[in-house]
Amino acid sequence: DGGITQSPKYLFRKEGQNVTLSCEQNLNHDAMYWYRQDPGQGLRLIYYSQIVNDFQKGDIAEGYSVSREKKESFPLTVTSAQKNPTAFYLCASSPGAVSNQPQHFGDGTRLSIL
Amino acid sequence: GENVEQHPSTLSVQEGDSAVIKCTYSDSASNYFPWYKQELGKGPQLIIDIRSNVGEKKDQRIAVTLNKTAKHFSLHITETQPEDSAVYFCAATIQYNFNKFYFGSGTKLNVKP
Numbered sequence: 177d178g179g180i181t182q183s184p185k186y187l188f189r190k191e192g193q194n195v196t197l198s199c200e201q202n203l204n205h206d207a208m209y210w211y212r213q214d215p216g217q218g219l220r221l222i223y224y225s226q227i228v229n230d231f232q233k234g235d236i237a238e239g240y241s242v243s244r245e246k247k248e249s250f251p252l253t254v255t256s257a258q259k260n261p262t263a264f265y266l267c268a269s270s271p272g273a274v275s276n277q278p279q280h281f282g283d284g285t286r287l288s289i290l
Numbered sequence: 291g292e293n294v295e296q297h298p299s300t301l302s303v304q305e306g307d308s309a310v311i312k313c314t315y316s317d318s319a320s321n322y323f324p325w326y327k328q329e330l331g332k333g334p335q336l337i338i339d340i341r342s343n344v345g346e347k348k349d350q351r352i353a354v355t356l357n358k359t360a361k362h363f364s365l366h367i368t369e370t371q372p373e374d375s376a377v378y379f380c381a382a383t384i385q386y387n388f389n390k391f392y393f394g395s396g397t398k399l400n401v402k403p
Contacts, residue, residue, distance in 0.1 A: 182333075
């Protein structure tokens with residue numbers, strides 16, 4: 177089945193540690209996105225990528241980094257500079273260049289601080 | 291930029307009743323409006339969408355209406371069932387803005403058996 181796979185489902189970070197969240201899609205989508213979701217809030221865009229080797233900051237990029245070396249993969253690193261990383265992280269993808277197509281989401285990674 | 295507001299934040303209905311969730315948007319250039327359902331511990335799933343050249347769209351018990359003049363769109367769920375209980379998000383995209391979505395803050399729907 178085509179879809180988006182996020183791993184791990186749960187992740188714990190120690191103070192001062194960087195952690196990387198994995199996102200893989202087999203939908204052959206050009207565009208990929210990372211969102212942060214806090215309790216009772218909507219989705220806030222961290223980074224997005226329109227094409228391989230290119231990405232742009234979203235609304236809350238500080239303390240995060242990404243890479244897009246392969247079409248199917250868009251890992252997110254939560255750095256030690258992100259002082260409040262506890263949240264639910266969602267990865268999404270869409271066909272990309274053609275606008276007005278829905279985004280498809282993975283099942284998320286819940287990150288907590290030890 | 292675009293701003294999407296969603297109401298109510300929580301909604302409790304009796305099984306079999308209808309539920310309505312409303313969203314407003316600020317940028318008249320927005321022309322695509324999807325609705326997502328998010329169950330606990332899962333990612334949002336697309337349930338219905340509407341484009342600006344259409345005023346209403348139905349899919350079984352779910353319908354979406356769009357009023358471009360007033361810049362608001364609504365999700366209607368009829369004959370609600372306990373499995374409809376979830377968080378629902380509306381979203382809007384600005385035309386030619388490379389599929390960048392602006393999400394509402396979500397509505398937690400509780401359908402009481």
